[in-house]
Amino acid sequence: MRCLVTGGSGFIGRHVARRFHEGGHEVLVLDTRWTPGDPFPGEATSVTDERRLRELFAGWRPDVVAHLAGMADARAVLAEPVAAMDANVTGTAAVLAAAAASGVSRVVIAGSCWVYNAMPVNAVDEDEPFLPSGAGHFYTTTMIAKELLARDFARLHGLESTVxxxxxVYGPGMWPGLVVSAFLRAAAAGGPLTVFGDGEERRAFLHVHDLAEAFYRATAPVAAGQVYNLEGPEIITTGELAHKVSELFGGVPVEHREEPTRRGELVYSQRFVSTYKVRRDLGWAPEIGIDEGLRTQLAAMREEVAAG
Ligand SMILES: NC(=O)c1ccc[n+]([C@@H]2O[C@H](COP(=O)([O-])OP(=O)(O)OC[C@H]3O[C@@H](n4cnc5c(N)ncnc54)[C@H](O)[C@@H]3O)[C@@H](O)[C@H]2O)c1
Structure with missing residues (x-):
């Protein structure tokens, strides 16, 4: 199978590309950051370049597309909403249009738990509709638009996709703005670890190896036209995460601070997210718990330092 990975030079995309490669498939990366030194062949092209995308799809003829290109950092999205719409929404439309035109059999799309903020209930499964009043953040709006575009392309062009x-997500290669990365780097520098707000918001951190496996399994026939919720194996508060990381480094100090660029972010405190469907359909369940994930990340950081 030929698998095109958009955003394949990014944090999650690299792991997804590796998983498809390990599965014996041919991988091509499309990412504005791609360079010839990257682990997989690719091209430095924007997903918004519709003409180039159509040429590339027509020439290389991917069977499957894993679509992860886009602006992932919510704070960057808050600062640059127009660029975010371009990368996340226009880019997704262009990828889906090129995929439909070239006979791609499946597009697996990076969605986000942030869309739950556009739902009126605390217990969410994949059938819960979005509120027409939206979710109060540009990032969420782009992620909802990606899902709606996938449904439109399915209905209008018969293109099969999975969201x-x-x-x-955390794990090797994560970008500095992600909280696990920020805490580990702060702790390695002797602290303090900065928790924004009261630290009571809860998260089910998902290890990137588990997520790459989900992308791989999402090409199964049963996943056509489906949306799946994915979470890490346990839910912890940001404050608890800070203390775990602090302890790994012998008890570095933890501080709390208000941060204005965090407004409108996912409120997760009382949410229960059902992951029954992905377990049932794809036999997927997260395998890496936060303690193991943090330990292996710390070991990798130490190896990197030792290697200079
Ligand atoms: N990291 C998380 O915790 C998380 C959680 C939920 C959803 N997501 C989604 O997963 C996807 C991947 O996130 P990530 O954390 O790997 O982010 P990342 O920033 O590491 O990777 C995104 C990649 O997309 C590329 N890119 C951006 N705009 C592009 C464009 N116009 N054309 C081509 N390439 C472009 C970037 O160069 C980058 O390599 C994103 O869609 C993000 O919204 C991430």
């Missing part, structure tokens, strides 16, 4: 809505 994975996942919780915050």
């Amino acid at each position: 994975l809505r996942y919780s915050p």
Whole structure:
């Protein structure tokens, strides 16, 4: 199978590309950040370049597309909403249009747990509709638009896609703005670890190896036209995460601070997210718990330092 990974030079995309490669498939990366030194062949092209996308799809003829290109950092999205619409919404429309035109059999789309903020209930499964009043953040709006575009392309062009809505991800290669990365780097520098707000918001951190496996399994026939919620195996508060990381480094100090760029973010405190469907359909369940994930991340950081 030929698998095109958009955003394949990014944090999650690299792991997804590797998983398809390990599965014996041919991988091509499309990412504005791609360079010839990257682990997989690719091209430095924007997903908004519709003409180039159509040429590339017509020439290389991917069977499957894993679509992860886009602006992932909610604070960057808050600062640059127009660029975010371009990368996340226009880019998704262009990928889906090129995929439909070239006979791609499946597009697996990076969605986000942030869309739950556009739902009126605290217990969410994949059938819960979005509120017409929206979710109060540009990032969420782009993620809802991606899902709606996938449905339109399915209905109008018969293009099969699968949306994975996942919780915050961590693991090797994560970008500095992600809280696990920020805490580990702060702790390695002797602290303090800065928790924004009261630290009571809860998250089910998902290890990137588990997520890459979900992208791989999402090409199964049963996943056509489906949306899946994905979460890490346990829910912890940001404050608890800070203390776990602090302890790994012998008890570095933890501080709390208000941060204005965090407004409108996912409120997760009382939410229960059902992951029954992905377990049932794809036999997927997260395998890496937060303690193991943090330990392996710390070991990797130490190896990196030792290697200079
Ligand atoms: N990291 C998380 O915790 C998380 C959680 C839920 C959803 N997501 C979603 O997963 C996807 C991947 O996130 P990530 O954390 O790997 O982010 P990332 O920033 O590491 O990777 C995104 C990649 O997309 C590329 N890109 C951006 N705009 C592009 C464009 N116009 N054309 C081509 N390439 C472009 C970037 O160069 C980058 O390599 C995103 O869609 C993000 O919204 C991430």
